[in-house]
Amino acid sequence: MRREHVVGPPTRHHPREARDYEPGRFLKEFPLHTVIREDGTADPDEVVLPDAEALRLYRWMVLNRALDERMITLQRQGRIGFYIGSIGEEATVLGTAAAMDERDWIYPCYREHGAALLRGMPLVTFVCDLFGNGGDAMKGRQMPCHEAWRPGRFTSISSPIATQVSQAMGGAWAAKLKGEEMVAITYFGEGATSAHDFHTGLNFAAVRKIPVVFVCRNNGWAISVPRERQTASETIAQKAIAYGMRGERVDGNDLLAVYAATRRARARAAAGEGPTLLECVTYRIEGHSTSDDPRAYRPAELVEPWKRKDPILRMRRYLSKRGALDEAQDAALRDEVREQIQQALKEAEAFPAKPPIETLFADVYEEPLWQQREQLAEIEAAVAADPRAANPRHSDA
Ligand SMILES: Cc1ncc(C[n+]2csc(CCOP(=O)(O)OP(=O)(O)O)c2C)c(N)n1
Secondary structure, three states, X not given: OOOOOOOOOOOOOOHHHOOOOOOOHHHHHOOOEOOEOOOOOEOHHHOOOOHHHHHHHHHHHHHHHHHHHXXXXXXXXXXXXXXXXXXXXXXXXXXXXXXXXXXXXXXXXXXXXXXXXXXXXXXXXXXXXXXXXXXXXXXXOOOOOOOOEHXXXXXXXXXXXXXXXXXXXXXXXXXXXXXXXXXXXXXXXXHHHHOHHHHHHHHHHHHOOOXXXXXXXXXXXXXOEEHHHHOOOXXXXXXXXXXXXXXXXXXXXXXXXXXXXXHHHHHHHHOOOOOEEEEEEOOOOXXXXXXXXXXXXXXXXXXXXXXXXXXXHHHHHHHHHOOOOOHHHHHHHHHXXXXXXXXXXXXXXXOOOOOOHHHHOOOOOOOOOHHHHHHHHHHHHHHHHOHHHHOOOOOOO
């Protein structure tokens, strides 16, 4: 390149010493780690889970898929307003969450419902969250898919993109200062790596060796923006280099590979060796949420090859090759899961349609402020005068 436009005094380093981006370099430096081959066989050295545990996690993946399918239908029927699922990303969600200890805190994005359930959130409570009804643990004050489950150390996401990244770093830092043994794990999409909380969170965590595992679900799309318009980096994992931390790239549709990589990252964090940026390469099979239509921006041919890489299919092949699951058992398991969801729906529909009005202000502050008490009295008076005031969307028109 000609450089006569460069003006000013000579720099200590000659520009020719500067390093250009070498195409292909980081794809080699961060190879995609896979354990289960497409035919269902696995690298015998890397079978990290006993069959019973692998089967248990397979069941969770099947439940997660069935739940997503059912909730999408519910939204289409107008029974819930909105849903974000993880179809195709189940191995990433459940493989990472299962690899953490129970004492660890999970700072999810909005697709990690499987992790909330794995942490003990009852299915009926999850469904109530989507209805925003009287059984909703969030008391109807959050958007759907912003569930939290405190007993399982599963926090609620704040809606602005990537804010959970710096929250997870802060939570883990606080634990470290208090001498508590816990590692935080947080999830985000590749689109979120363009947001400033991603950079703040990773930078701080690396500098202070904060015990946190950063999981990027690289699912190819940030609503309608494809990965290649989101970042010019070849991989997400390589971004770890700039912050001075470990980065790893793993096949996000391979539950065993995801599990093994997360175990490694957790062990390093717990040993004081600092954070890891884990890139799980997967694909978003459905739309971003029930509010968008991917046909408007994504040709169907792009999705087809990924459907063949389905993480549930892969795990099923693996388990049946090992003799841990046969067709009849699989069919029974699927029926059982569907029945479980049906039951949860029935229970959720038995709750009152709305949380009581006073929960609008309950536990916002330890003691309600006088302003809140006044507002509550005003609302109660308005509802007493006209019950329709309890539902601002109600109209006689
Ligand atoms: C600051 C901010 N800008 C925009 C949005 C709207 N929004 C919600 S999710 C999303 C895309 C996120 O994509 P990605 O991080 O790749 O995660 P994915 O949904 O693919 O899992 C956008 C733009 C938002 N929530 N916050």
